[in-house]
Amino acid sequence: MVVLIGGEDQALAWFRQQCREGLRAVVVRGIPHAGEVAQANALACAVNASMKTNLLGKAATLEYHVAVLEHNRDLLPEMAILLLDAQHSFALVEKLGNTHYPVFAHFPQLDAVPQEILQARPQIQRLPSQEIPSAAVKLESPEKQLRHSIARREWLQAIVLLSEHPELLEPFLDPIGWGVQEDGLLEEAFGLLRSLPEPYSRQPSVLRWSLALAIDLGRQEELLETVQEVLRRAPDGKLGAFYALALHTLGNSRSLEVAEHALSLDRSPEVLSVVGYILQAKDTYKASLLLNEALEKAEAQGLSLVQGEAALGLSQCALLDGQLGRARQWLRWAARLLENGKINNTSLRLRVLNEESHLRVLMGDLAGLEDQLRAEIRYSQGYSPRIRNLLSSTLAELLIVQGRLEEAQEILLELWARIKQRNSFAMYAQPTVTCLLGLGNEALARKLAVEALTLNIHSFGAYALQAEIAVWMCQWTHSPAEAAPRLRAIAEQLETANLVPYAVPARCLEAACWWRLGDDAAAKFALSRVRNFLLEVDSSSMVLLGGPECARTIQKQWRKDTDELHLHFLGQSKVWFRNRLLPVTGKGLDVLAALSLNQEGLSSRGLTDAVYGEDAPEERTRSLVAHLRRLLPIERKPYRLPFHVEADFLTVQKLLDQHQTRKAIGLYQGPLLPESTAPLVEAERYRLETALTRAALELRDGEALLHLASRTRDDLNLWILAVEYLGTHDPRRALAQARRDQLAHELGVELSSTSTASPITAGGQGQLGEGKQKRYQN
Structure with a gap:
């Protein structure tokens, strides 16, 4: 640091x-x-402008922004950062001083520099003085x-x-209050x-904004007595x-009565929301x-933050009604507000991202999701x-x-060790148990489920029931x-409380129990209670609704296979049979890929x-299959x-x-078995x-293009189109643009300001010729 x-002016010129x-x-x-x-x-505005x-x-923390800049340093253009009047931004000096970026901290005089900075012995550059012509100073009101x-x-x-001139509160407090909330300046404003x-401090308008900020800060109890007294008068x-909202966040049953009375007095957007x-x-x-x-x-009043919060609320209503598709539509609407720049609030963006990501996992729409979740988890380490x-749990569900x-197990066990609030153990118990059961670790799954139930046995709301479902x-x-x-009793309690999504795993487990007991009618009745919800869930995501054995039991009612082989060969090489991970490697993986592509069978010559x-020689294949048959009942001839x-x-x-x-x-x-050199696999x-x-x-589709660009070989066309079709206010666009420019530089390609790719060149960078695409038959 300098x-x-x-x-x-001298600092800017220097x-x-x-x-x-280029810097x-x-x-x-x-x-x-x-x-x-x-x-x-201030840092966000300066970086975005540059x-x-x-x-x-x-509305993010410095740790969040610094993490974004540091983790993407190789992609972003080279930057140098000047902190003008750094005596007002010591936290910025401290955080940026520990990065790899060149940082220059400006102070008007040496005695304004904090001792902590001087003790680090930075390079000090004294700037030449410059006479500034005197001019009459015009004082504004x-x-x-x-x-x-x-x-x-x-x-x-x-x-x-406004705090220095409280006589101006009435005309200015509302627009300033909305701006403060959108920019996340909660502590300062409060x-x-x-x-x-x-x-002034007891005016209803001042108390309302104070209470709204206090709720976001978790300090609402400090104001309740004063608010109650003012409302009584x-x-x-x-x-x-907002008094009703404060009571609601504290679990006070009076919140509904207070809310309905407030609505009878005022139907403004914030009250309605x-x-x-x-x-x-x-x-x-x-x-x-x-x-x-x-x-x-x-919308009519231009209150973007209320629009975003209302859209989030509408998505939650749809989800509680079991309408996943409708819930996602509302989340996409909120996301568009963010993408179009009407709201630039990090907290709201991450809440929308998590809610939509959870729905996408359930509905099987995973394009681009893993990279986005991993990035946000990394950035938010020092944020919230x-x-x-929440993002970590959603990522684990995607991996499951x-x-x-x-x-998934690594993420969930780390999460389990990190959480402190007892309600959180109930929230994360079911995905954790699902993952452990899938890995055959029933003892640890049971231990963690019982721990969650013990901690939440007297908890408010659905937490105790969620934990009990994990135990079952x-x-x-x-x-x-x-x-x-x-399980039927648990489901009925949750349905009565209008918590359909939480009742779904209980109903699935109940149905699995009845089928295990041979009562087909009772099983079908249990599933009929959550039928609309299940119709929108992708078949691969059923494992999240009751665990792996429950999902298999339900799915076997439509397909009676007792044995099922699962091959995960895209970017990985895992073989599951009868719920067990098999130790298959090398050419054994190639054999399974070839036989799954030719399910009618292959002769010894064809498989070789x-x-x-x-x-x-065919003997190599016969020896290989003989070894595989110790793990799997592979038929011969063909x-x-x-x-x-x-x-x-x-x-x-x-x-x-x-x-x-x-x-x-x-x-x-x-790529399919990326290490394989088998002719059929390569083709x-x-x-x-x-x-x-x-x-x-x-x-x-920008998101789909971004996902594919990051998964395939470096295809410049895909990166160009990902940049073109991602929203201009999507944070991922800047990183995609940086990767596009980096790849173009490596390939020696000059990009115009309106670079586009032609579909004609799709796949043109593949390394295999027509001769590799032979179909292997008997």
Whole structure:
């Protein structure tokens, strides 16, 4: 780090001279009274302006933004960062000083530099003084200064001015309050509003904003007594709505009564949105009506944050009604608000991402999802533990669905060791138990499920029931007669409370119990209660609704195979048979790939050609199959797999044939057996990559293109189109653009400002010729 001492203009001029050609200059101006989030917002605006992208959002922490910059340093353009008036942004100096970026911290004089910085012995550059001609200073009125701050969206300066001139509260508090919330300046604004003298601090409008900020900060109890006293003296709809929300977050049953009274006094967008949210658990129909009204009024008044919150609420109503598709539509609507730049709030973006990701996992739409979740988990390490935990759990569910149980186990056990709140153990018990049961670790699954139940036995809401379902996931196969009636009772309790998604695993387990007991009618009745929900769940995701054995039991009612072979060969090499991971490696994997592609069977000669090539002796194949038959009952004459085969590469091809391109790309985790040199595998690998690439180019879906670009070989066409079709405000676009430029530079290709790719070149970078695409037959 270099410390610059002198005037602001001299610092800027010196910094510009140091920034050689090709080095992006990022200038961050220090803001008086700025807390960490305000400093993070200033950094985000400066980086985005320099890069001309929307890489960093607002309302995040410095740790989040620094993690994004550090983890993507190899992709992003070279940057140098100047911190002007760094005495107002010490947190920025501290965090950025530990990165690999060149950082210059400017201070007006040496005695303004904190001792912590001087002790690190930085390079100090004293700037030449410069005479500034005197000029008459024109003083603006506080009202005019406030209007300028609002016009420039400088919300921290605005709230500071407002605290110094409380006589201006009435016309300016609402627009400043919305700006403060959108930018995440909660701590600063809450402190300044609380410092107002009476009678200003007890005005309903001031108390309402103070309480809204306090709820976000988890400090609502500090204000409840004052709010109750003010409402008793002068009822106010907006203040009453947030009072009801505060009671709701604390589990107070009076929240519904208070919310309905507030609604009778005021039907503004924020009141409608808050009351709709509170009513969800009691009456989703009425809640949906209120949230729709809130959305319409918020659109008319330009209240983007209320639009986003109302859309989130509508998605939750749809989910509680068991309508996954409708829930996802509302989440996509909220996501579009974020992508179009109407809202640049990191907290809301991550909440929408997690909710939509969970639905996408259930519905089997996985294209681009894993990379996005992993990136956000990495970035949010120092941001919000709750958000990070939710994203980690969703990523683990995705890996479970894909059969990558060891990876999921690592994430879930780390999560289990990290969480502190007892309710969290109940929330994460079911995916953790599902994963452990899939790996055959029933003892640990049972131990963790019992731990979650013990911690939540007296918990508020559905937590105790969620934990008890996790316990029954471990026990139902041993005592189905005992489990079935108890699971039915749990499901009925959850359905009565209008919590259909939480009741689904209980109903699935109940049905599995009845089938195990031979009662087909009772099993079908149990599933009929959650039929609409299950119709929208992808078959591969059924494992999340009761565990692996429950999913198999339900699916076997439609397919009676007792033995099933699962091949996970895209980007990996795993073989599962009878719920057991088999130790198959090398050419054994090639044999299984060849036989699954030719399920009618292959002769000894045909299988040898497929695995070794035309000149290889058949004895090698016979010896290899003899070894494999110790693990799998492979038939001979011809060689054939005499059971049902589920293979990820076959599923991808089937989805492409059905024109379900997004699903196909979502399942594609990498090349088919990437280490294999078997002729048939190489031919199939090339054919599948080419088909996927052509389908993606025709689809013109930015997220799908990004997923495929990151999974296949470095195909410049895919990166160009991913950039073109990702939303201009999507944070992933900046990184995709950086990778596109990097790859173009490596290939010696010059890109124009409007680079596009032609579908004609799709798959043109494959390394296999026509001779490799031979079909191996008897």
